[in-house]
Amino acid sequence: MIRLHTFRDCLPGTPDPSGFAVKLMTVLRLAGVGHERIEVDNPAKGPKGKLPFIDDNGLILGDTVLILEHLKKTRGVDLDRHLTPLQKAQSHALQRMLEERLYWASVYSRWMEPANAKVEDEIFFADIPWPIRGFITRQAHKTVEAALHHHGLGRHSREEIYAFGISDINAVAQVLGDQDFLFGGSPSVADATAFGMLINIVGPDIPSPLKDAVAANPTLMAYVGRMQALFDGAAPGETLRAA
Ligand SMILES: N[C@@H](CCC(=O)N[C@@H](CS)C(=O)NCC(=O)O)C(=O)O
Numbered sequence: 473m474i475r476l477h478t479f480r481d482c483l484p485g486t487p488d489p490s491g492f493a494v495k496l497m498t499v500l501r502l503a504g505v506g507h508e509r510i511e512v513d514n515p516a517k518g519p520k521g522k523l524p525f526i527d528d529n530g531l532i533l534g535d536t537v538l539i540l541e542h543l544k545k546t547r548g549v550d551l552d553r554h555l556t557p558l559q560k561a562q563s564h565a566l567q568r569m570l571e572e573r574l575y576w577a578s579v580y581s582r583w584m585e586p587a588n589a590k591v592e593d594e595i596f597f598a599d600i601p602w603p604i605r606g607f608i609t610r611q612a613h614k615t616v617e618a619a620l621h622h623h624g625l626g627r628h629s630r631e632e633i634y635a636f637g638i639s640d641i642n643a644v645a646q647v648l649g650d651q652d653f654l655f656g657g658s659p660s661v662a663d664a665t666a667f668g669m670l671i672n673i674v675g676p677d678i679p680s681p682l683k684d685a686v687a688a689n690p691t692l693m694a695y696v697g698r699m700q701a702l703f704d705g706a707a708p709g710e711t712l713r714a715a
Pocket residue numbers: 489490491492515516521522523524534535536537
């Protein structure tokens with residue numbers, strides 16, 4: 473049994489506050505791989521210091537790309553079977569754009585916008601009693617700010633950051649076109665990745681120009697809805713417990 477370690481399911485509007493966790497949960501559900509979801513409070517518990525990670529009968533693995541490789545090797549899970557070599561390369565490029573840039577623009581909108589500060593206090597750290605919560609929130613805020621700076625995106629102005637993010641959103645919409653999924657009539661890992669990132673932008677009550685850009689695009693909204701319906705409809709095979 474796979475034990476999937478994720479953040480607390482605390483953010484209304486998304487299956488998980490992490491787009492990476494939603495990506496992995498989507499693949500597990502679509503492939504019908506049973507798993508137990510374990511909520512952890514600190515990403516440092518993961519082997520790479522990030523969430524999600526899995527414990528597969530004692531084998532601990534972090535990073536969704538490495539986890540998906542492991543699922544392919546051990547269980548034959550491959551949502552990209554129907555892709556041509558060119559589509560696989562395009563999927564790779566799309567996923568890296570979503571994970572290595574759009575993700576960071578959404579991190580900026582969640583953590584660096586003063587108007588969204590309530591998300592940290594009232595949602596992410598709601599379980600922590602005061603006054604420790606104030607201290608933890610300030611520390612987490614500084615850590616995220618430093619991460620954005622080291623990534624490079626955080627060195628740009630607010631307008632530039634959102635312009636970059638919106639150009640990524642528009643690129644997804646262009647690739648999608650009038651198809652049901654990014655590479656035709658059935659979902660692939662790129663769709664799981666896009667769903668993870670887009671639902672985390674548009675689902676929760678966290679206003680931002682990124683959210684406005686997705687919400688203003690009926691094709692993208694229909695696509696996110698389609699992915700959500702698949703996610704909800706797939707037998708989750710998931711049990712939930714807090715760590
Ligand atoms: N490349 C990783 C990225 C995972 C990731 O960035 N997770 C974030 C949450 S969305 C995290 O745990 N951040 C905590 C930290 O960096 O301390 C993957 O594919 O799993």
